Amino acid sequence: MPISINGTGTITGISAGGLPDACITADDIASGAVTSAKLASGAVGSSGISDGSITYGKLSTSGTESDNVKKRTAVAFCVANNGGTLQSGGFGFSSVTDGGTGLLQLNFNFTASTNAVAVATNHASGAMGGIERTGLTTGAVTFQSRNSGGNAQDTNISCIVFSE
Amino acid sequence: MKKIIYQTDLGVAVVTPAPWCEISIEQVAQKDVPAGVPYSIVDALLVPEDRTFRAAWEKSPSGIIINPDKAKAIWKDKWRAARNPILASLDIEFMKAVEAGDSAKQAEIAAHKQALRDVTQTEISGNSPDEIKAVWPQVLGEKQ
Numbered sequence: 001m002p003i004s005i006n007g008t009g010t011i012t013g014i015s016a017g018g019l020p021d022a023c024i025t026a027d028d029i030a031s032g033a034v035t036s037a038k039l040a041s042g043a044v045g046s047s048g049i050s051d052g053s054i055t056y057g058k059l060s061t062s063g064t065e066s067d068n069v070k071k072r073t074a075v076a077f078c079v080a081n082n083g084g085t086l087q088s089g090g091f092g093f094s095s096v097t098d099g100g101t102g103l104l105q106l107n108f109n110f111t112a113s114t115n116a117v118a119v120a121t122n123h124a125s126g127a128m129g130g131i132e133r134t135g136l137t138t139g140a141v142t143f144q145s146r147n148s149g150g151n152a153q154d155t156n157i158s159c160i161v162f163s164e
Numbered sequence: 165m166k167k168i169i170y171q172t173d174l175g176v177a178v179v180t181p182a183p184w185c186e187i188s189i190e191q192v193a194q195k196d197v198p199a200g201v202p203y204s205i206v207d208a209l210l211v212p213e214d215r216t217f218r219a220a221w222e223k224s225p226s227g228i229i230i231n232p233d234k235a236k237a238i239w240k241d242k243w244r245a246a247r248n249p250i251l252a253s254l255d256i257e258f259m260k261a262v263e264a265g266d267s268a269k270q271a272e273i274a275a276h277k278q279a280l281r282d283v284t285q286t287e288i289s290g291n292s293p294d295e296i297k298a299v300w301p302q303v304l305g306e307k308q
Binding site: 086093095101107109 | 172179213
């Protein structure tokens with residue numbers, strides 16, 4: 001087809017293969033012109049995704065069980081010392097409340113769902129009776145640790161929380 | 165470093181912000197202290213490191229104080245815990261003395277057991293945590 005420059009300001013007769021390689025640069029593409037519908041299936045591979053670009057907010061909350069990614073992702077983790085402090089490296093908590101011997105309340109920095117799950121284990125080397133989860137709200141989870149005699153006892157705990 | 169303290173039914177609660185927390189301690193207090201409960205923001209140095217008398221902590225205008233009466237009760241509970249295995253051991257020794265018909269030994273053990281039962285009547289005169297912890301009746305053996 002011959003190339004025609006029309007009086008209306010349009011050019012016809014140009015096919016994709018008719019353009020020299022690399023003649024269309026990113027600057028020539030209108031902002032917002034490339035939509036997801038124009039991408040071929042599988043066009044963006046994992047190498048095309050920037051490191052750190054997929055955030056928690058982009059994970060699926062699909063009602064279809066097998067598609068719900070957030071359900072399988074921890075929203076909070078911490079190691080709490082028996083003195084009522086949190087070790088570095090955790091996330092998802094704003095603070096810890098030392099409520100008494102062996103009584104630690106871990107306060108979320110988000111609003112958990114009403115069916116959230118929180119579990120903890122202790123770091124004690126001596127005889128521990130266990131850790132009881134005494135409370136779980138949308139704002140915090142509380143654990144009471146006891147010794148083998150059933151009495152309250154301080155201990156370090158690790159806690160992990162799942163919530164949609 | 166600052167901490168938040170407030171009174172609870174169990175004593176005093178101490179709130180420590182997470183190392184990664186990006187909001188101010190005032191905002192943590194607003195969020196993590198129960199609504200309507202008065203609280204204070206204090207220097208972390210005003211919170212005792214020794215947790216022996218944790219259940220005796222009370223909130224004061226200057227930070228946290230240790231209630232001496234509660235601390236003494238806690239310390240005497242440690243005495244009770246320390247004497248229990250000794251009493252159990254003496255029960256066995258007493259039965260052996262009964263089987264052997266050794267009345268002198270029985271009397272000696274009975275006196276030892278009575279001294280253990282009376283141990284909680286021992287006076288603790290001091291009121292500071294160190295003074296309270298310094299009192300450990302000899303009948304209880306090595307300090308625990």
